[in-house]
Amino acid sequence: MFEWTGSGDGAVEAWRIEVTGTVQGVGFRPCVFREAVRLGLSGTVANIPGGVEIRVEGPRRALEAFCRRLREAPPPLARIRSLTVRPEAPGRAGTGFRILSSREDRSAAAAPVAPDVATCGACRAELFDPADRRHRYPFLNCTDCGPRYTIVESVPYDRPRTTMKGFAMCDACEAEYRDPANRRFHAQPNACPRCGPRLALLDAGGRPVAADPLREAAERLARGEVVAVKGLGGVHLAVDAAAEAAVARLRARKGRPSKPLALMARDLATARRLGDVGAAEAALLEGARRPIVLLLRRPGAPVAPNVAPGVHELGVMLPYTPLHHLLFAEPACPPVLVMTSGNRSGSSLCAGNDEALERLAGIADAFLLHDRPIAARTDDSVVRVAAGAERVLRRARGYVPEPVALPRALPAVFGAGAALKNTFCLVRGAEAVPGPHVGDLEDAETFAFYQEAAAHLSALLRLEPEAAACDLHPDYLSTRYARGLGVPVLPVQHHHAHAVAVMAEHGLEGPVLAVVFDGAGLGPDGTIWGGEFLLARPAGFRRLGSLRSFPLPGGDAAAREPWRPALALLRAAGRAGGDPDRPPGVLRQIPAGSRAAVLRMMELGLQAPATTSAGRLFDGVAALLGLRARLDYEGQAAMELEALAHRAAAAGERPAAYPVALRRGAGGWRLDFRPAVRGVLRDIGRGAPPEVAALAFHRWLSAATAALCRRLARETGAGEVVLGGGCFQNRLLLEDVVERLTAAGLRVYAGERVPAGDGGLALGQAAAAGFRLQGGA
Amino acid sequence: MKRDTPGRILLDHGSGGLAARELVRGLFLRHLGNPLLDELEDSAVLDLAGGRLAFTTDGYVVDPLFFPGGDIGALAIHGTINDLAMRGAAPAALSAAFVLEEGLETAVLDRVAASMGAAAAAAGVPVVTGDTKVVPRGAADRLFVTTAGVGVVPAGVRLGAACIRPGDRILLSGTIGDHGVTVLTRRAGLALEGDLRSDTRPLHRLAAAVLAAAPGGVHAMRDPTRGGLAETLCELAERAGAAMEIEEAAVPVRPAVRAACELLGLDPLYLANEGKCVVVAEPGAAEAVLAAMRATAEGRGAVAIGRVTEGPPGRVEMRTAVGGRRIVPPLAGDPLPRIC
Numbered sequence A: 001m002f003e004w005t006g007s008g009d010g011a012v013e014a015w016r017i018e019v020t021g022t023v024q025g026v027g028f029r030p031c032v033f034r035e036a037v038r039l040g041l042s043g044t045v046a047n048i049p050g051g052v053e054i055r056v057e058g059p060r061r062a063l064e065a066f067c068r069r070l071r072e073a074p075p076p077l078a079r080i081r082s083l084t085v086r087p088e089a090p091g092r093a094g095t096g097f098r099i100l101s102s103r104e105d106r107s108a109a110a111a112p113v114a115p116d117v118a119t120c121g122a123c124r125a126e127l128f129d130p131a132d133r134r135h136r137y138p139f140l141n142c143t144d145c146g147p148r149y150t151i152v153e154s155v156p157y158d159r160p161r162t163t164m165k166g167f168a169m170c171d172a173c174e175a176e177y178r179d180p181a182n183r184r185f186h187a188q189p190n191a192c193p194r195c196g197p198r199l200a201l202l203d204a205g206g207r208p209v210a211a212d213p214l215r216e217a218a219e220r221l222a223r224g225e226v227v228a229v230k231g232l233g234g235v236h237l238a239v240d241a242a243a244e245a246a247v248a249r250l251r252a253r254k255g256r257p258s259k260p261l262a263l264m265a266r267d268l269a270t271a272r273r274l275g276d277v278g279a280a281e282a283a284l285l286e287g288a289r290r291p292i293v294l295l296l297r298r299p300g301a302p303v304a305p306n307v308a309p310g311v312h313e314l315g316v317m318l319p320y321t322p323l324h325h326l327l328f329a330e331p332a333c334p335p336v337l338v339m340t341s342g343n344r345s346g347s348s349l350c351a352g353n354d355e356a357l358e359r360l361a362g363i364a365d366a367f368l369l370h371d372r373p374i375a376a377r378t379d380d381s382v383v384r385v386a387a388g389a390e391r392v393l394r395r396a397r398g399y400v401p402e403p404v405a406l407p408r409a410l411p412a413v414f415g416a417g418a419a420l421k422n423t424f425c426l427v428r429g430a431e432a433v434p435g436p437h438v439g440d441l442e443d444a445e446t447f448a449f450y451q452e453a454a455a456h457l458s459a460l461l462r463l464e465p466e467a468a469a470c471d472l473h474p475d476y477l478s479t480r481y482a483r484g485l486g487v488p489v490l491p492v493q494h495h496h497a498h499a500v501a502v503m504a505e506h507g508l509e510g511p512v513l514a515v516v517f518d519g520a521g522l523g524p525d526g527t528i529w530g531g532e533f534l535l536a537r538p539a540g541f542r543r544l545g546s547l548r549s550f551p552l553p554g555g556d557a558a559a560r561e562p563w564r565p566a567l568a569l570l571r572a573a574g575r576a577g578g579d580p581d582r583p584p585g586v587l588r589q590i591p592a593g594s595r596a597a598v599l600r601m602m603e604l605g606l607q608a609p610a611t612t613s614a615g616r617l618f619d620g621v622a623a624l625l626g627l628r629a630r631l632d633y634e635g636q637a638a639m640e641l642e643a644l645a646h647r648a649a650a651a652g653e654r655p656a657a658y659p660v661a662l663r664r665g666a667g668g669w670r671l672d673f674r675p676a677v678r679g680v681l682r683d684i685g686r687g688a689p690p691e692v693a694a695l696a697f698h699r700w701l702s703a704a705t706a707a708l709c710r711r712l713a714r715e716t717g718a719g720e721v722v723l724g725g726g727c728f729q730n731r732l733l734l735e736d737v738v739e740r741l742t743a744a745g746l747r748v749y750a751g752e753r754v755p756a757g758d759g760g761l762a763l764g765q766a767a768a769a770g771f772r773l774q775g776g777a
Numbered sequence B: 001m002k003r004d005t006p007g008r009i010l011l012d013h014g015s016g017g018l019a020a021r022e023l024v025r026g027l028f029l030r031h032l033g034n035p036l037l038d039e040l041e042d043s044a045v046l047d048l049a050g051g052r053l054a055f056t057t058d059g060y061v062v063d064p065l066f067f068p069g070g071d072i073g074a075l076a077i078h079g080t081i082n083d084l085a086m087r088g089a090a091p092a093a094l095s096a097a098f099v100l101e102e103g104l105e106t107a108v109l110d111r112v113a114a115s116m117g118a119a120a121a122a123a124g125v126p127v128v129t130g131d132t133k134v135v136p137r138g139a140a141d142r143l144f145v146t147t148a149g150v151g152v153v154p155a156g157v158r159l160g161a162a163c164i165r166p167g168d169r170i171l172l173s174g175t176i177g178d179h180g181v182t183v184l185t186r187r188a189g190l191a192l193e194g195d196l197r198s199d200t201r202p203l204h205r206l207a208a209a210v211l212a213a214a215p216g217g218v219h220a221m222r223d224p225t226r227g228g229l230a231e232t233l234c235e236l237a238e239r240a241g242a243a244m245e246i247e248e249a250a251v252p253v254r255p256a257v258r259a260a261c262e263l264l265g266l267d268p269l270y271l272a273n274e275g276k277c278v279v280v281a282e283p284g285a286a287e288a289v290l291a292a293m294r295a296t297a298e299g300r301g302a303v304a305i306g307r308v309t310e311g312p313p314g315r316v317e318m319r320t321a322v323g324g325r326r327i328v329p330p331l332a333g334d335p336l337p338r339i340c
């Protein structure tokens, strides 16, 4: 703690301090104010488009202490990128310290807007305090919590540029807002029951229901109704998670037969009954970001079986708005609710009230809505803890628009992202700002959301890209969008982009070994890659090896129907000629004529492009183990295969990995999957449980990956390995590979705050293109 | 197939997709462009001292030469007649030029010529001039045919993408995908269950009936050949500066074609047709046009599949069975897997 003794450093100086980073909308100016007042400094503080500008006068030692305090103890949500000091001529500050209203300056780069923050403890206490004037008010917030990115229309961050602009503060709120000692001092979304947004419950037809909205919503949920609930970034569909019939009804109406549904639990104690909550999971569940956290499901978890069929995890989040807290406090409210994005399967999240009423008609039985508009629709984020770190699987609310620091400053680039699990990304200077999870761009509503979100975030960042980065695939709608922007376009190979995403997040400039395992991405040779070993730098790569290639009969149909890759694997392993009446696994469900035709397609090379896809290898093995012939959602077979292997691992099984076969050919190293396929066939042929074969397959892939990495590290001298691609969302695979590579003395990196799958692709594209533009080879 | 071979012609350039469009616009129009060619319609309409003449030409290369429902000869006759008919012209006469590979069996040529004769006679459009060249073994694949045709456009008939307006209805004369899937499976020697046959047939009588049913009410006609219904609509929408919306459930696909497409992983929207026609008509004329189409043998299965909208220019969307809206994008070439 600083104590100024007033000795020889007493000469008064004037400093102009400019702070950049996430310093708007996070209580930074009030913090500056309090510190200045405490230290007896005079001057002003103001939001400027670049961040915050402080003009301050006082004795030198007090000024130094002031800067140190700002650096060392900023408000919890602030993130300082730079703090620069310029001396000025003293004598202009006058007496006292003031907060100035934001200045418009469209020429400078904008200060980042903060992500949305879950309701803080102080606000929660007020919410349930009958004596407080905000008792039971669903929209209370303060400088430490509440909506941010989702309500900001433009910068600098000030109330008139948020969706709160339509709500004039009452005298009491205004007084708090102006009082530097108040914890709502300059809290832009400040509101109370007298002046702020209001809640309403509407029936299925959009007519107001004359009842207490919260009590009525809770009672309807308890009766098994589907209630649409407007939150921060969009509308949820809620239903009692313990009521199987209600969950089934929601699934039927949404057109989502089996994809796991996200849950919201009343509190941490309830979450602990659903899944294993370690210290890291608890911190995530109760933290300010409040993502959906994937927990290993506990036996007897109090949810209906159709919430997450076939998988071994449950996605759980805790209440993050006052509205959620109040809903769960209703006596009638079930303790665990399904809270899934309000849309039809495959489409984007609803954000507007009219939009929700229209698009969710026939899905929701009632609508719990409010009149605070959503400026930027944002899904819930999804994370899991694996290999000792937080791993973001879907990056949206609570994370966006937080930047990712890059190893160096790069030109302004727009990364267009992937085709299906799309997210875009903007690079500005030494930071990359990934946009929110968008989804499948061929859905027209989602594509409109993509364009809207990209324009919105560019405007918030005041960023005009000088180039666009996209995939090599000519038919991704993101590629076509990038080509229409009117700036130079730099295509980046899919798996290189996956590798660079991990490098960018960890500040690596390489060369590194990159292992990228995912579904399918176009290679520069025109074949479909997906099980790749690369020597990567941000600006380029060399392919060192890959999985042995196999045909993908039916192209994308092979990604929806795992029986096709299963047949391709059988054929590659020389086992397709077995008894046609007794094929292994799910192939039994496929008519012999279809199997014969697909085998013929592979022989003729008709609609059977060659691939090295690790994702399709997982699918094929899952099908050979009898899991499923067709998918209801992307990644389903691979997730179920992991769940199967997890069961064996949890039961203490330790099967030996199948034999590893590495061969060096003209095109580099080939990791041969045939011994694993034959091993799987042998195991199921002798009646071994599929769980054990699933585990042996996982262990085989990690052993083979580690063996090849060790060789490649020796050959190239690289000591760092990055792991990327959707397959590394598989916890078992990730942890096993990390363990083996670490044991071999290699430094291993994988996505943490940036998804390993296609949700992280845009960051890699933008960074790769930025480095290329800089001429770094 | 290699996608990154700059400076070479790729199979994609013949796909009817974006690569083909780029070749036409970036190369041919650069050297040969003129107001008539620049319209890029199925045939050009020439003003000749008051009379209007439609003029078109097409090269035919198909493997196999013979397939259920047709052969290269019938295709060459029908394709050129249809290109004239789509501009509203009454086909008057055709030419045929043959490029033959040394060693081709005469019996094969005889069969092709007989089929052409029969097709021309049935359509009532004679082949009035021709040419034959023989090239050394390997310089061509057996037999290529180029046909050209002329026809007369009745006074007052003006059809083309430029005439399309938001609100117009989109009509389709029957099932899609029959020709594409038949040729593809035959070429591979893949025997599938169900009756797969090419739909090749002349459309000039259907086109005449359409025009007679609603003079001035018909804005454009197209035969969705290479690239299928999807590419045809994308191109029409782009050139019209409008968007289009079709109903998935309204687009007819024969069960055998659907089953074959599912097995092969193909989308019937992108498969070639050789006897189908898309008609874009004013809303007020749509019913009469549909009735006239259904009254012809080749349009018995005609249906309304969607409409022109004021959405983003060039955008084609499809309302799916579950109520979503899918974008139907033009493809660069043959479809490549996209699911990651």
Ligand SMILES: [Fe+3]
Binding pocket: A494, A498, A518, A519, A520, A521, A725, A726, A757, A758, B340
């Ligand atoms: Fe990927």
Ligand SMILES: [Mg+2]
Binding pocket: B042, B056, B057, B058, B083
């Ligand atoms: Mg033509």
Ligand SMILES: [Zn+2]
Binding pocket: A119, A120, A121, A122, A123, A124, A141, A142, A143, A144, A145, A146
């Ligand atoms: Zn708070």
Ligand SMILES: [Zn+2]
Binding pocket: A169, A170, A171, A172, A173, A174, A191, A192, A193, A194, A195, A196
């Ligand atoms: Zn108030």
